[in-house]
Amino acid sequence: MQRTPEPELMLDPAQARAYAAADFDAPNAAFVEALLGRFPELDGHLDVIDLGCGPGEILIRLARLRPNWQLLGVDGSAAMLDAGMDAIAESGRESQITLLQALLGDETLPEASAGLVISNSLLHHLRDPAALWRELRRLGAPGAAVFVQDLRRPTDAAQARALVETYAATEPEVLQQDFFASLLAAYTVEEVRAQLADAGLDLAVAETSDRHLQAWGRLP
Numbered sequence: 455m456q457r458t459p460e461p462e463l464m465l466d467p468a469q470a471r472a473y474a475a476a477d478f479d480a481p482n483a484a485f486v487e488a489l490l491g492r493f494p495e496l497d498g499h500l501d502v503i504d505l506g507c508g509p510g511e512i513l514i515r516l517a518r519l520r521p522n523w524q525l526l527g528v529d530g531s532a533a534m535l536d537a538g539m540d541a542i543a544e545s546g547r548e549s550q551i552t553l554l555q556a557l558l559g560d561e562t563l564p565e566a567s568a569g570l571v572i573s574n575s576l577l578h579h580l581r582d583p584a585a586l587w588r589e590l591r592r593l594g595a596p597g598a599a600v601f602v603q604d605l606r607r608p609t610d611a612a613q614a615r616a617l618v619e620t621y622a623a624t625e626p627e628v629l630q631q632d633f634f635a636s637l638l639a640a641y642t643v644e645e646v647r648a649q650l651a652d653a654g655l656d657l658a659v660a661e662t663s664d665r666h667l668q669a670w671g672r673l674p
């Protein structure tokens with residue numbers, strides 16, 4: 455099935471609220487478990503950047519598990535960051551997590567600063583996927599760890615509909631539509647491998663669930 459792009463930023467407050475309230479427990483837990491499992495050495499002080507952080511649920515999970523980490527979440531959508539600010543205040547982790555409204559490529563973001571750069575579910579939003587891989591290289595310090603998770607594109611629309619039915623049947627309609635559009639906009643493992651080769655990044659890529667892929671490794 456050919457890729458169908460979706461809008462990059464999630465600017466609509468209703469869409470952002472529905473996303474923030476949705477149950478992403480399983481994929482977010484899988485993200486954190488795989489990240490910490492693949493980089494067990496990252497247990498001391500660390501500056502971390504999360505690109506396309508949305509409402510910040512992964513940042514909060516990481517802050518709880520790694521109290522020595524300082525986390526910066528970056529997103530272009532004020533509506534998403536509003537939801538994130540509330541969640542972070544509720545978590546009591548304000549001293550560990552900072553949120554910044556910025557687009558990928560924003561010159562005010564701290565270059566070569568992070569020991570770990572992460573991203574969950576941003577890649578499929580991007581018309582130019584190279585923008586994510588460029589940004590990981592620009593913001594990560596030399597040798598920094600990199601961990602990315604995203605949806606992967608099903609073989610056809612029927613398979614995408616079945617995934618929506620399996621994982622989002624009880625979510626609001628706006629979220630079901632969002633999930634369907636995201637699956638159609640997602641990249642395949644083969645496409646991600648080609649993107650990484652173009653970007654000169656030597657990262658591992660694997661299918662990690664019926665709807666996810668992960669890419670991880672170290673920057674040059």
Ligand SMILES: C[S@@+](CC[C@H](N)C(=O)[O-])C[C@H]1O[C@@H](n2cnc3c(N)ncnc32)[C@H](O)[C@@H]1O
Nearest residue numbers: 462463464506507508529530531557558574575
């Ligand atoms: C599907 S959400 C994922 C949010 C979060 N990472 C999570 O796992 O819940 C994708 C986020 O990326 C943001 N985004 C999309 N394109 C962006 C860009 N070019 N620069 C910054 N943020 C972007 C959207 O606004 C949205 O909040």
